[in-house]
Amino acid sequence: MAYAAEVKNIVKKFQSVTAVNDVSFSVNEGEIFGFLGPNGAGKTTLIRILTCLMKPTSGQASIRGIDVVKHPSLVRRNIGVVSQALTSDLDLTAYENLNIYGKYFDVPKKERKESIDYLLGKVDLKDRAKDLVATYSGGMRRRLEIARGLIHKPYILFLDEPTIGLDPQSRRVIWELLQKIRKETGLTIFITTHYMDEADVLCDRIGIIDYGKIVALDSPANLKRTIGGFDIIEVTLGNFGPEGMEKLKAMPFVKSVTEKDESLRIYVEDAAKSMPVLFEEFKKTGVIIEYLAIHEQTLEDVFIHYTGKTIREAETQKVNFFIGAGAPRRMPGARI
Ligand SMILES: Nc1ncnc2c1ncn2[C@@H]1O[C@H](COP(=O)(O)OP(=O)(O)OP(=O)(O)O)[C@@H](O)[C@H]1O
Ligand SMILES: [Mg+2]
Structure with a gap:
């Protein structure tokens, strides 16, 4: 059986920056797999490659055995994407946002309606379905975007830092929601985060990524044990x-x-x-x-063990490096 996702020796270079540096790993069907790393580690770049938004400089990647470079349209039918930036339309209701996406993926009308009702219930937005998204809290918007990523019943869902900027309570709601959906549907989930606790609670296995390289990969318990x-x-x-x-x-x-x-x-x-x-x-x-x-021991200790710094320090170093170099830390148009 093919892996849910397989990455072999992927390299992605942007001029002088090597964002992803010879990364290989595989994701099993039905697992919640996490990429944990500081700002600029290469998480979004890797997600963009796996979701056919960007081609790698070299190496191969596949979803369910389908090559992402050779067969992007086939891959797109199998994947759901919740991007790092919030992209739902503020001037529409939750229902309308989901409906547009369902149409985009050619989900037939009756199935679309059933799917929207099911998902709105799952993400606890049924009561607010007819309200404009502009009136939502950050947590509600994130939940809506998760529902939107699932409207065409994908095989694997990619979430790029899904709880960034949320309060602890809203973050926990999202973790529970993802766990529940995985349990009910067998969905494979690929998530990136720079929160240690999130990776620990949510993921079956974690790849720790720093400067575009995987420095350790295992279950949270094994990662802690091995140090x-x-x-x-x-x-x-x-x-x-x-x-x-x-x-x-x-x-x-x-x-x-x-x-x-x-x-x-x-x-x-x-x-x-x-x-x-x-x-x-x-x-x-x-x-x-x-x-x-x-x-x-926490995953923070694992991170320190493998990189010699805390994740916060890693982020500060990266900021200083880029400020020093006079280049923007976040590249315009780099988000999905
Ligand atoms: N389009 C681009 N052009 C040039 N450099 C880029 C581009 N996209 C990303 N980079 C660089 O590649 C590196 C990895 O960026 P990436 O966005 O993948 O990191 P990340 O782990 O997602 O970080 P964050 O936690 O801030 O989202 C960074 O140094 C970034 O500046
Ligand atoms: Mg990112």
Whole structure:
């Protein structure tokens, strides 16, 4: 059986920028697959290639075994797209927006009406179906755009940062909605995000992308497991030198230690058990604890592990780089 989506050695270059740099992966049928990465990582570019809006510089990509460059019209019938920019018509009602899209995809009248009713119910917009989209909140518009992407019953739905700018409650509503639709219809979902929690809660598997390259790809649980240790003790220490570091690393319960700015991240299996021993050792050797925090591993830690920076730092660096280079960070017309 063909994969829902398959990408082989895709490269996309824009003049001097390599937006996607030799990326390969496959998406299984019925799975929610996520691309997690900071601004400018190449997420939208990859979605544009998979949804036939842009040709790759080299490499192959297919949807359900159908090549996106050779057979774009066949691919388009199999895909639904919810773009990063909001594109529903503000001067029309939700019903009218969906109806126009249904017509565009040649969905017959009776089926179209049934589909619109079903989808409006699913995205909880039935009561507002006859109101102009201009009167909607951001969350309602996003939900409408998800319904619109599903009007022709696609095989796979692409969503480019579907919850960006929404409040936590509205984001959760969207996650639940996508999970419910997947369960009911077996739809395959491909999502991009730069929210760690979103990728963690929603996706069966995640590809972490940075500077156009996949740096890790697995289920959220496996990604966290493979970086070793289950709790992180973050400390800033005084009176602590290389000798102390050697000792710390040699302690039997310490999986690994990484340094970030002024603080240390000590990876341990069980923070509750390790802390008293650790404190005792610090006390004995005159080390002072200036700052302490304990947390369970998150995808943020996975991101740090593979890229050496937090996702926020990655975004700041990218902004600085582009401001420094005098080039716009967001290219006009680059959105879908
Ligand atoms: N049409 C274009 N012309 C030139 N460069 C482009 C174009 N589209 C994208 N880029 C560049 O390619 C890189 C990847 O951009 P892309 O939009 O795919 O990133 P992204 O991961 O979607 O980021 P964001 O989170 O900001 O949406 C960036 O450096 C961007 O400036
Ligand atoms: Mg993008």
